[in-house]
Amino acid sequence: MKRRKTRQVKIGSLSIGSKSPVVIQTMTNTPTADQSRTFHQVVELIESGAEAVRLTVNSEAAAVATGKIIGQLRRAGYPQPIIGDFHYNGHVLLSRFPECAQQLDKYRINPGNVGHGSGHQEHFAQIISIAKKWNKPVRIGINGGSLDQDLLAKLIQANSRRKKPLADKEVFYKCAIASALDSAALAQKYGLAANKIIISIKMSNVQDLLAVNAQLAKKCDYPLHLGLTEAGSDIEGIIASTSALAILLQQGIGDTIRISLTPQPGMPRTREVEVCKVLLQSLGMRSYSPTVISCPGCGRTSSDDYQDLAAQIKQHIKNHLKQWKERYIGIEGLKIAVMGCVVNGPGESRHADIGISLAGEKNGKIGAVYQQGHYLVTLKGASIKKDFFKLLESFIRKNYSAR
Numbered sequence: 001m002k003r004r005k006t007r008q009v010k011i012g013s014l015s016i017g018s019k020s021p022v023v024i025q026t027m028t029n030t031p032t033a034d035q036s037r038t039f040h041q042v043v044e045l046i047e048s049g050a051e052a053v054r055l056t057v058n059s060e061a062a063a064v065a066t067g068k069i070i071g072q073l074r075r076a077g078y079p080q081p082i083i084g085d086f087h088y089n090g091h092v093l094l095s096r097f098p099e100c101a102q103q104l105d106k107y108r109i110n111p112g113n114v115g116h117g118s119g120h121q122e123h124f125a126q127i128i129s130i131a132k133k134w135n136k137p138v139r140i141g142i143n144g145g146s147l148d149q150d151l152l153a154k155l156i157q158a159n160s161r162r163k164k165p166l167a168d169k170e171v172f173y174k175c176a177i178a179s180a181l182d183s184a185a186l187a188q189k190y191g192l193a194a195n196k197i198i199i200s201i202k203m204s205n206v207q208d209l210l211a212v213n214a215q216l217a218k219k220c221d222y223p224l225h226l227g228l229t230e231a232g233s234d235i236e237g238i239i240a241s242t243s244a245l246a247i248l249l250q251q252g253i254g255d256t257i258r259i260s261l262t263p264q265p266g267m268p269r270t271r272e273v274e275v276c277k278v279l280l281q282s283l284g285m286r287s288y289s290p291t292v293i294s295c296p297g298c299g300r301t302s303s304d305d306y307q308d309l310a311a312q313i314k315q316h317i318k319n320h321l322k323q324w325k326e327r328y329i330g331i332e333g334l335k336i337a338v339m340g341c342v343v344n345g346p347g348e349s350r351h352a353d354i355g356i357s358l359a360g361e362k363n364g365k366i367g368a369v370y371q372q373g374h375y376l377v378t379l380k381g382a383s384i385k386k387d388f389f390k391l392l393e394s395f396i397r398k399n400y401s402a403r
């Protein structure tokens with residue numbers, strides 16, 4: 001798919017926009033002032049695949065801890081960009097805590113939460129001048145729930161004077177877009193280079209997010225950060241987020257993504273990152289891990305064998321991925337098929353790099369194995385799973401070059 005043309009913005013050593021791959025971001029949910037917990041969560045998020053991590057910087061204690069956490073990360077060998085999330089008092093914290101301002105790789109500000117009246121421009125100018133001083137990019141992040149109220153009031157008034165007033169939603173989108181683009185123009189007027197600006201407009205409703213980002217993408221060439229905000233938890237949040245982001249990404253819109261999930265009790269924070277990875281890999285935009293192609297099963301499958309095998313292969317991949325990546329070039333692109341019977345089994349197995357098609361209800365434990373489009377062997381009996389794992393390992397050794 002053709003990506004929208006944008007400028008390229010450097011965040012630390014990471015590039016966002018232009019032809020760079022779509023970047024996965026996430027955000028911690030520990031109190032930043034708690035240096036130890038936040039450091040460990042950032043490490044966990046990075047280890048799971050986050051390429052940039054945002055921290056809340058909401059107090060003096062958080063600003064002090066931010067500098068320390070970043071220092072600790074760099075000493076531990078993690079170069080990934082760390083972004084500071086500022087609302088209401090960003091101008092104060094960035095001025096008073098230069099170590100925090102200097103160590104952060106990007107500042108995220110929401111023009112709706114920078115101040116009102118004359119304070120708005122003053123605080124905004126102060127943040128931009130600090131970004132310039134330390135050569136940092138800024139994300140101008142608009143949220144549907146915290147639009148610039150002064151601007152919204154002006155647009156509502158102007159709309160009411162039109163002969164044919166726009167629908168309320170259109171005024172709402174217009175306000176979000178104007179707030180983002182006016183703020184970007186103001187930042188440039190204050191001397192921030194255009195290639196230091198990223199924009200996001202987040203909404204909590206899929207249709208609003210699609211409409212507003214499609215309009216925004218036509219009006220500027222800043223890289224766009226995508227995310228459905230307040231998406232909810234579990235399956236609803238995952239499906240709402242991925243459906244919205246997939247549509248935009250498929251249209252070439254979006255340079256960095258975050259999936260915001262309300263954590264369920266016991267759910268790791270890394271879930272957000274895992275969902276981003278699956279989304280980008282499903283769209284063929286990034287490659288993180290071998291793919292397991294498995295059928296849903298139906299009345300032709302009398303046992304759970306193929307389900308067990310598919311689950312065991314997924315676990316095997318999880319257990320070995322780190323080691324495989326260190327050892328074999330391109331292992332992320334491996335495709336393994338596990339199919340329940342001969343209806344679609346041989347076809348899907350032939351399309352995969354290696355696949356097994358179990359025989360189905362009537363024929364007992366039999367599985368035909370295909371490799372690179374050709375029939376290889378039929379496995380039989382109780383050792384089918386063990387034998388297939390051996391074939392899989394041997395296929396990897398023979399077909400992926402060592403690093």
Ligand code: SF4
Pocket residue numbers: 295296297298299300301339340341342343344345
């Ligand atoms: S491959 Fe066979 S078992 Fe799997 S869903 Fe299709 S018909 Fe059913």
